[in-house]
Amino acid sequence: MYRVFLLALVFVSFQSQMSGERVLSREKSFIAPSVVVRKEVKKEEAPPRKIPIAASRIIALDVNESHTSHTIIARSSDTVLLNSFDLKFSQNSFYSLNGGPFLSTMGAIHLPKPGSYQLTYYSVDFFGNRDSGKTRILVIDDSPPKIEFRFNPPRFINEDAESCAQGSFLTILASDSLSGIRSIFWKPSAEEIWKRYDQPILISKKENQIFSIQAYAEDLAGNVTTVETISCYVI
Incomplete structure (x- = not known):
């Protein structure tokens, strides 16, 4: 009886060791998943292939816009428009160059000859309400550098x-x-x-x-x- 118990104890110990080795073997054979690091490649702006051709533009000035550039740069062939603060009820817009008399316009400003000017403009609606207006620098440039x-x-x-x-x-x-x-x-x-x-x-x-x-x-x-x-x- 004692021999049978001893043999059983040895067998259980042997099984435990074998089981432990198998677990250890599994741990050794475990392969961590690979991590791929992707490097972002910044694309550079392509250099120009052709010489640009100066084309006429439409430059819209919003009378009610406060975050605009102080200087307007245009060519004589461009069209500079005055956009009223209220398109539904707008009656007319007015502009002045270099402190001269205000001229009425329903849209485009008559551009002067090349040079630098002080441009003041505002709009009036059908009810006689006048907006605060703006004063900016208007540069007309027709000559290449x-x-x-x-x-x-x-x-x-x-x-x-x-x-x-x-x-x-x-x-x-x-x-x-x-x-x-x-x-x-x-x-x-x-x-x-x-x-x-x-x-x-x-x-x-x-x-x-x-x-x-x-x-x-x-x-x-x-x-x-x-x-x-x-x-x-x-x-």
């Missing part, structure tokens, strides 16, 4: 050829007397895609090669310069 190229060190004449030193820099400057500059674009003359100009261009061509680029500028009114080309013989 101007471009200037500067080499550092400057270009020089070498054997009757405009030459530049390898490793020098080219700076592109643009100026506009009325609306201001929106952006400058450039590209190597042999390429098609325009790049936004934001820093001086390194002349990295090898010696005895021609360095040549094209550039244009656009002002805030949408006027665009003609494409200008600059080149030099690298020595």
Whole structure:
């Protein structure tokens, strides 16, 4: 009887050890699920491929709008509209340039010649109610900006050829007397895609090669310069 009990005890102990090993084996064989980290790729704005064409625009001014830019920039070909604070009961709108007499208009403002003006406008409804009105700066700009190229060190004449030193820099400057500059674009003359100009261009061509680029500028009114080309013989 004692032997039977002893054998049973040994068998139970052996079973427990085997069971423990199996559990341990299961723990060792457990594989954690993989975690995939996705990296967001920021898409860059595609550079322009074509030179923009200045087209006529319709610029609507809301008399009752308080969060508007103080300066209105337009071209003579644009249409500037006055929107009343109450379209259902609006009777008329009035505007004045540079403190002159108020002129009546049912919509569009007669744009003056290019220049900078102080524009004051308001609307009156059928019941004679007048809104508070607004005073803003109106800039009419029909002229494209101007471009200037500067080499550092400057270009020089070498054997009757405009030459530049390898490793020098080219700076592109643009100026506009009325609306201001929106952006400058450039590209190597042999390429098609325009790049936004934001820093001086390194002349990295090898010696005895021609360095040549094209550039244009656009002002805030949408006027665009003609494409200008600059080149030099690298020595």
